[in-house]
Amino acid sequence: MTQDLPEVEARIGKINSSLDTNGYSTEKKEVSKLRVAFPQVCAVSAKNLLLLTFGTTLGFSTILLPALQKENPDVAVTREEITWISSINLFMVPLGCIISGPISHYLGRKRTMLIANIPFITAWIILYFATSAPYIFMALALTGLTGGLCEAPVLTYVAEVTQPHLRGMLSATASMAVIVGVFTQLLTGSLTDWRTVALINLTYPVMCFVALCMMPESPYWLAGKDRLEDAEKSLCWLRGWVKPSQVREEFATVCQVVKRPLDNEEKQSCWRIFGKKTFISPFILVSLSFFVATFGGTATLQTFAVYIFARMEAPLNKYTATVFLGIAEIIGTAVCVFAIHFTGKRKITFASISGTGVCFLGSAVYGYLIQFEFIDGVNYTWIPTALLIGAAFFSHMGIKLLPWILCGEVFPSKGRSTATGAAATTAYIFSSVANKIFLYMVDLMSLLGTFLFYASVNIAGYIALYYLLPETEGRTLKEIEDHYAGIQSLNSKPNKDKSVSKEKWAASNPGLVVDDYESKL
Secondary structure (H helix, E strand, O other): OOOOHHHHHHHHHHHHHHHHOOOOOOOOOOOOHHHHHHHHHHHHHHHHHHHHHHHHHHHHHHHHHHHHHOOOOOOOOOHHHHHHHOOHHHHHHHHHHHHHHHHHHHHOHHHHHHHHHHHHHHHHHHHHHOOOHHHHHHHHHHHHHHHHHHHHHHHHHHHHHOOHHHHHHHHHHHHHHHHHHHHHHHHHHOOOOHHHHHHHOOHHHHHHHHHHHOOOOOHHHHHHOOOHHHHHHHHHHHOOOOOHHHOHHHHHHHHHHHHOOOOHHHHHHOOHHHHOHHHHHHHHHHHHHHHHHHHOOHHHHHHOHHHHHHHOOOOOOHHHHHHHHHHHHHHHHHHHHHHHHHHOHHHHHHHHHHHHHHHHHHHHHHHHHHHOOOOOHHHOOHHHHHHHHHHHHHHHOOOOOHHHHHHOOOOOOOOHHHHHHHHHHHHHHHHHHHHHHHHHHHHHHHHHHHHHHHHHHHHHHHHHHHHHOOOOOOOOHHHHHHHHOOOOOOOOOOOHHHHHHHHHHHHOOOOOOOOOOOOOO
């Protein structure tokens, strides 16, 4: 697959020459910014439909669990089976991640995403006709495995089809797509039964499949497979349906990046980086962030929302309260996306953790005051409801998104995607464990004691991240890597002038780092 660069450049020239002589003008014509951006937005939006579909699988348990716990449910389940239903999909995600990279590398980003829709459709059909717990286990495990399979193509596709000045903004829409997918479950679950919701969910992967069929394959993957003509056509489509002469420079860069052979030093040291401080310190930081985000309470709050609101005697319908919870998550995510550039990561993260911890602590204190009859709770049932919805907002405003953002920044360039995959695996393991043990925690320490535990995790997380979290907003990847190498320190968000110069530097250096040893989890 690897060729000498002169040979590649010669082939590029032949392709451009043959295309330009077939009626195309070699003169570059000015293309509007809107026309350049629109096809990239379309491609990322089609990819986001797959993330929305994955989000529906994460939110489905929220409406399925209370339906199975009521008297005379459609499907009889035990308490142990309930705990598995809440977590089995998350347990399976890391297994899907393991095969995600190789499959995406072999089949391509687009084809892998297309294929991923098939098991999603199968899972929803199984759930609609499920008559016993094993069928539910099978369907949810399939959604988790497929969700892991999606990791490599969706992360790689958006990086390989977008321009540097659009990449950050379009990448940020991924988290929003997942949250919207979760919200669709909370909304439809408040209006109809879980089997009908499963049937409605069939439409999302179908729409995704149709949308992806109209999108091009990644030009980087096509060039890496020596399909240079197809790669150039893809790049022309993504840059506003332009002629080959207008993407010649970028196309040459694409080919040079994917065809660059690894030297002997890189081949020998590819795994040594995982024993260095530049990997270990960022991995501890990201894993700690995932731990605080998960065991700080909002992972189980989302999954067991209906159960929790019922136990706290919410003044409104428990399903309606869950819808408000989903709205709060979406608003919090939007605030994070738009505010983080101005506040920096440290400020918004500490505000997020503080708000989340105070909300859980307030809910626990309120519950104990009611329990020991210090206050009459009849007129104040709105307080814990508002606090729990507030916890959802504050967590998604910062700490829930922080580790995912850090994954793409803090790891060294060599092996970055492999390290990101390893860190992401810890996130799914933490989430699955948190959901699995939630009901046992409630049995052991009561719901109020569980809230106190969540508040404690947020307090401890605030203290730890205060000393460990550097300010990476507005810094180049080189500066961040130098920070962990001990060359320099990132103490604060750089001033506006420096940020502008660094953004210009990033825009003029669009080449991707290719890691042939990664699984791209």
